[in-house]
Amino acid sequence: MKAIVFDEHGDIDVLSYRDIAAPELRAGEVRIAVRACSLNYHDVFTRRGMPGIKVPLPGIPGCDAAGQVAELGPGVKGWSVGDRVLADPVHIDRETGKIFMIGDTLWGAYAQYVTVRASQLIALPDDVSYADASCLPVAYGTAHRMMVTRGRVGPGDTVLILGASGGVGTAALLISVMRGASVIAAAGTDDKCRRLAELGAAETVNYTDVDIARYCRERTGGLFGGGGYDVVVNFTGGDTWARSLRCVRQGGRVLTCGATAGYNPPTDLRYIWTAEMDIRGSNGWQRSDLDELLGMVRSGALVPVIDSQVPLADGVEAHRALEERRFFGKIVLTADAPV
Numbered sequence: 247m248k249a250i251v252f253d254e255h256g257d258i259d260v261l262s263y264r265d266i267a268a269p270e271l272r273a274g275e276v277r278i279a280v281r282a283c284s285l286n287y288h289d290v291f292t293r294r295g296m297p298g299i300k301v302p303l304p305g306i307p308g309c310d311a312a313g314q315v316a317e318l319g320p321g322v323k324g325w326s327v328g329d330r331v332l333a334d335p336v337h338i339d340r341e342t343g344k345i346f347m348i349g350d351t352l353w354g355a356y357a358q359y360v361t362v363r364a365s366q367l368i369a370l371p372d373d374v375s376y377a378d379a380s381c382l383p384v385a386y387g388t389a390h391r392m393m394v395t396r397g398r399v400g401p402g403d404t405v406l407i408l409g410a411s412g413g414v415g416t417a418a419l420l421i422s423v424m425r426g427a428s429v430i431a432a433a434g435t436d437d438k439c440r441r442l443a444e445l446g447a448a449e450t451v452n453y454t455d456v457d458i459a460r461y462c463r464e465r466t467g468g469l470f471g472g473g474g475y476d477v478v479v480n481f482t483g484g485d486t487w488a489r490s491l492r493c494v495r496q497g498g499r500v501l502t503c504g505a506t507a508g509y510n511p512p513t514d515l516r517y518i519w520t521a522e523m524d525i526r527g528s529n530g531w532q533r534s535d536l537d538e539l540l541g542m543v544r545s546g547a548l549v550p551v552i553d554s555q556v557p558l559a560d561g562v563e564a565h566r567a568l569e570e571r572r573f574f575g576k577i578v579l580t581a582d583a584p585v
């Protein structure tokens with residue numbers, strides 16, 4: 247099959263589009279002919295290598311696959327060749343406690359075919375496109391769990407989202423607006439800010455030009471005067487972490503699901519205790535998040551924000567655009583291998 251492959255961890259030049267033998271199907275597994283695979287920042291981490299996670303080499307990135315069942319492994323029942331499916335990227339082996347994830351510890355979907363366990367398949371209704379479906383698991387599933395289950399964002403909440411222009415960020419914005427919250431969307435360019443306003447952000451801030459803590463203080467006032475936001479969403483980490491703690495109102499909450507710019511940032515305990523804030527982690531999604539999101543897409547209540555659809559053969563350049571932050575929402579790779 248054709249795939250975007252890396253033989254070693256490193257910068258973008260370790261990626262190449264080439265032929266590689268598809269793995270044999272084992273009992274309980276299904277081969278999917280990938281029709282759409284959305285890109286996530288996780289793909290960059292997989293390519294670079296992550297401390298504590300062993301990625302098999304050669305590796306293939308890509309966690310989010312929508313496509314058609316191409317082949318059934320021994321013992322698989324209830325699915326047929328040609329079925330439209332979305333794959334839940336994660337399989338947890340409850341006996342060993344091990345987590346397996348495509349585009350991470352298993353070969354991913356920057357490829358014509360990807361293999362998952364049959365239990366990971368979700369039937370994809372005809373009225374949900376492969377591209378829309380491929381946006382859902384990692385970005386929208388994580389945003390849904392973070393904003394709804396963990397964050398309890400609701401009507402009247404003011405929600406500051408850093409990195410609002412990316413996959414999780416646009417999803418968090420859309421979900422917050424659907425729940426009646428008022429979103430302050432922060433991003434790195436004026437053009438991204440303009441597009442965030444079109445998606446329903448009440449305010450936008452370009453944090454390349456403006457210090458976010460100063461912006462918050464000027465707009466809302468000091469902490470003891472009732473200033474700050476109810477919810478601050480920070481999955482960027484790095485230098486942004488301590489500054490963003492200054493934007494939380496008394497008794498507010500910080501939601502985090504990632505650390506694009508660094509997972510071990512300096513913090514400032516004074517703001518945590520003074521504002522009596524809650525810092526809530528949120529990790530991934532449950533199958534119920536994906537079912538709910540698919541329902542929202544079917545009803546038209548949710549339209550995933552897609553930057554562009556790019557043929558698999560051009561996947562290295564698409565991955566470069568992701569890493570260089572030259573996109574808005576989700577980039578989707580497309581493929582059309584036979585079933």
Ligand SMILES: NC(=O)c1ccc[n+]([C@@H]2O[C@H](COP(=O)([O-])OP(=O)(O)OC[C@H]3O[C@@H](n4cnc5c(N)ncnc54)[C@H](OP(=O)(O)O)[C@@H]3O)[C@@H](O)[C@H]2O)c1
Nearest residue numbers: 286287388409412413414433434504505506507529530571
């Ligand atoms: N725990 C989980 O289960 C889970 C699931 C999904 C994602 N995550 C994590 O959540 C984070 C966001 O993921 P994503 O796929 O939404 O990423 P993404 O689509 O690449 O968006 C991230 C956005 O953050 C902004 N940003 C700020 N500083 C950055 C930096 N130093 N490098 C890159 N981008 C920077 C960029 O927007 P501007 O250019 O506008 O600044 C970028 O568009 C990642 O850290 C990811 O690993 C975790």
